[in-house]
Amino acid sequence: MAMLSPLPPRDGVGATRLHVPLHGEWPTISAYMVERFHHLESGELLARFDRGEIIARDGSAVPLDAPLGAQEFVWYYREPPVETDIPFDIDVLHEDRDLVVIDKPHFLPSTPGGKYLQSSALVRLRRLLGNDELTPIHRLDRATAGLLMFSARPSTRGAYQLLLQNRRVEKVYEAVSARPADLPAFPLVHRNHIVKERGHVCVRVDAAREPNSETLIELLSTDEQVVHTLLRPHTGKMHQLRVHLAALGMGILHDGFYPDLLPEAPDDFERPLQLLARELRFIDPLSGAEREFRTRRTLAFAP
Known part of the structure; x- marks a missing residue:
């Protein structure tokens, strides 16, 4: 059975699920995500924790200092990219x-x-x-x-x-x-x-x-x-x-x-x-x- 997202679709787009290792060299989930998404600006990523935008399976916000192993999966909405318009209709x-x-x-x-x-x-x-x-x-x-x-x-x-x-x-x-x-x-x-x-x-x-x-x-x-x-x-x-x-x-x-x-x-x-x-x-x-x-x-x- 598919794992249900704690977040509903937003503007037709479902939330992204991320698997977080239960063990490793990172002290916190946020530290793992900063390294995992090294191409993103770390300050903005950490700010998403402060805003309550990184969500656990039970629907609660994952704290910035949540230790590695506290959650195996987290959900979040992707920041929308600048998209090229596809000028054709379905x-x-x-x-x-x-x-x-x-x-x-x-x-x-x-x-x-x-x-x-x-x-x-x-x-x-x-x-x-x-x-x-x-x-x-x-x-x-x-x-x-x-x-x-x-x-x-x-x-x-x-x-x-x-x-x-x-x-x-x-x-x-x-x-x-x-x-x-x-x-x-x-x-x-x-x-x-x-x-x-x-x-x-x-x-x-x-x-x-x-x-x-x-x-x-x-x-x-x-x-x-x-x-x-x-x-x-x-x-x-x-x-x-x-x-x-x-x-x-x-x-x-x-x-x-x-x-x-x-x-x-x-x-x-x-x-x-x-x-x-x-x-x-x-x-x-x-x-x-x-x-x-x-x-x-x-x-x-x-x-």
Whole structure:
């Protein structure tokens, strides 16, 4: 069971939980946090203790002189970063008491993280619908557009999460790639072993190991410059579709990760990653009804 936060969401953003070691060289919890967050100004961090903004599991404020070991977890609200506005709106395609489905635009992260808090699909949707219990059932990369599902209340969340865990949701994507010199014969199934290593933003392929990822790739259309494909992933490894197309010599247009990791650069809203979560199908675990959702978005560079 997930550990409940003693702090409610604020402006649609949940409080951050920090694990504090029970033993170590730090005399107090505040001393540990000063070292843990060495990139922050220590005076302001300590002032947050004085203001009662560092909270224990029971909802009480953690004193500045609380010794290490007094609390294993503390909660606090992140100071909001200066965010770059993502000038695209989410579209709510479906809403009932248990499930919400949206059409996420390119560039918008699914959940808060890093330099994005208010500019995330979760926070925007919580504020739009006035429901702080909304939680994503799955994720889309920030660069990917299309269908994203949210649980609307905790009591039925697990039933929908099990659908994903048991691979009972059919997902269909579209992509537009640079056309290779030799176009493969479609349809085709691509498999390989994808490894995600700590500290690396890209995954890698281990050719010596048995495949752990599989995608059915079908041709929709092509011209002299690009290939428009339909992708049906059987597994859901990180960056799987981007990796599989790159391995076939068909890297997705405007992908800064595959086949080559490019230097970080500001978002170019005129050149979104040409990957779209197009369809979702499943049997609803609560009603038994067939559910089918389809994006209203299109890929701008499709032939």
